[in-house]
Amino acid sequence: MPRVPARKAPLYQRLMARHPLPPKDAKAALPDLGSLAAAYARCASYHGAKGPYWRVWRAIERARGHRLRASVATLEPSARRWFALWSFAQGRVREGVRVYRAYIADPGKMRLLDAENATYLRHVAARATPxxxxxxxxxxxxxxxxxxxxxxxxxxxxxxxxxxxxxxxxxxxxxxxxxxxxxxxxxxxxxxxxxxxxxxxxxxxxxxxxxxxxxxxxxxxxxxxxxxxxxxxxxxxxxxxxRPWAYPEGDLAAAFLASPGATVIAGGPSAHSFGSRRFAMPACPGCAGTMHVFFELAVPEVPDLAARIPGWPWLPLVGCLDCCLWLVRRDFRVDHAAARLELLAVAATPSTIASLGKRIGQLAPITPQPAALGPHSGVAGMDCPQIGGEPDWVQDFERAFCPLCAEEMRFVAALGSTRRCGFEPEITINNGSGYQYHFACNACSVLSVVGQNT
Structure with a gap:
């Protein structure tokens, strides 16, 4: 008589045999299907969008009689996210779209990530109407x-x-x-x-x-x-x-050492000052305190600056050290006639401003003090400001374009810490490991400040 084949084991059992749980997870899992599904969901979440464990979990859920919606409802938001991304990676796009949509509806404490949102929406667009x-x-x-x-x-x-x-x-x-x-x-x-x-x-x-x-x-x-x-x-x-705006060729560190510009030191008499003798400043959009003028430089007395911004009588070096918003770019219009700065833009989203704008201290008022220019050694690093010369980049090279005329702005200074300069109070940028690079547009009287730190 012909041999009758044995009935195949259920799919979830065959998949579990092929892809067993790690020993510690298997030890904690009870034999009932609900416990097995939960254990495989935890294991699959640990592996993210890779591995075979989501397939096993889905087979167990089917054995429990759960359709996709009911299965997804058993998952924590973070697990829904990983299951959706796994489905996309496996080419199971319809499934991934349904799961990610459920994740969007209830992300819990998770933050929806921009790139993942775009991946989801592009999959939606492939099958949906505009x-x-x-x-x-x-x-x-x-x-x-x-x-x-x-x-x-x-x-x-x-x-x-x-x-x-x-x-x-x-x-x-x-x-x-x-x-x-x-x-x-x-x-x-x-x-x-x-x-x-x-x-x-x-x-x-x-x-x-x-x-x-x-x-x-x-x-x-x-x-x-x-x-x-x-x-x-x-x-x-x-x-x-x-091509004209590509990352510049050559050794940028060598360019700085060849042209480190000047630095600012205590002393006088001088037209330059530490602190403000003339400019009024706007409020910081982060901590709401009045932003500071750290230095005022008489441009005609500094040939390097006079060549770059000939229309400016004064160059203020500005910022806020009472919060961390100095890390993002800020654009100011310098009104020389009215002796004030107007904040034009902050290159940060509202949530970033709220996060970086939390007050971390309060700089004591700066009593204006005479300041003089001295030679920059090129090796002092971020322990002193840099006036003119080539930038000493802490991170990558950056270009700045004027927010009004769109022309490339000129580098004019980098505000570093003042621990080598003799001023009171001492200014410290990111515990001595940061610069606030100042760029200027001569035609538009715009000053842009870009922060970098190690």
Missing amino acids: AQVLAEADAIRAKAPESSRIETVVLEALLTLGDAAASRLRYPRPEGATIHVGASWARHAIVEKRWGDPAAATRALAMCAKLGTREGYGDSGALTDLLLETFGLEKDAWAAMC
């Missing part, structure tokens, strides 16, 4: 107001809909936190080219070349491709536009 994409984007924005990488997917949907009014409203000329973000300029350029002012589109494209259009780590290049397609640009032509 109107549905916009609705999904709004749901993400409700939980993660500062999510920006989804905007390229949203823009593609608006272009498909042909909605000029909504596009121009959503992607105006960048300002505030986005004014120095190339991706924001790229979206604005695309909209202006499609429906707006050709001259504005050309100016925005130029800013894209200066700032770059990458949207962070893992950028797919979709925004750059859309930009080039909209403007009818070949990649070689685009590369030629970007």
Whole structure:
């Protein structure tokens, strides 16, 4: 007689035999299906978006009679996130979309990450109508107001809909936190080219070349491709536009040592001062205290500065050390006639301003004291300010473009700690391991301050 094959074991048992739990997890798991599912969910979450454990968990859940929605309801928000990302990685896109949507609805204490939101929305866009994409984007924005990488997917949907009014409203000329973000300029350029002012589109494209259009780590290049397609640009032509603004060749440290500029030391009589004799300062948008003028330099008396900003009678070195907002770029308009500085923009989102703007101290008022320029040794590091010369970069080289005219600004000074300078009170930038680089636009009287630290 022919042999009757034995009945196969259930799928979840076969998968468990192939992918057993680690010994400590297996020891803690009870034999009932609910306990096994919970143990595999914990193990799968530990491995993130990799490994076979989510497949085993899903098979156990099916054996429990749970459809996808009921299964996902048993997971903590962090586990939902990992299950969704695992599903995307496995090509199980429909499943991943449903799970990530549930994660967006209830992220718990988790923070929705920009790149993951964009991955999800792009998967949605592959199967949904443009109107549905916009609705999904709004749901993400409700939980993660500062999510920006989804905007390229949203823009593609608006272009498909042909909605000029909504596009121009959503992607105006960048300002505030986005004014120095190339991706924001790229979206604005695309909209202006499609429906707006050709001259504005050309100016925005130029800013894209200066700032770059990458949207962070893992950028797919979709925004750059859309930009080039909209403007009818070949990649070689685009590369030629970007080339003048590429990272400079050569040894930047050697360039600084060859031209370290001057430093500021206590002494006088001098037109320069430590502390302010004339400029009124705005409030810090972080801690709300009045920002400080640390030095005022008479520009005509410093040949290096006079060559870079000939229209400026005075150069103030400014900032706030009462909170950590010095770490992000701030743009000021210097009104020489009224002797005051106006804050134009802070390159930070509201949540970043709130986080960095927490008060950590209060600098004592600075009584104006005479200050003189002395030679910069080039080896003092961040223990003294640098006036003129080539920047001593703590981190990577940076360019600064004027927020008003978009021209490249000139490096004029770097505010470092004053422990070698003889002034009271002593100024310390990040415990002596930071610089506040000052850039100036002569034509617009704009001063931009960029922080770096080790």
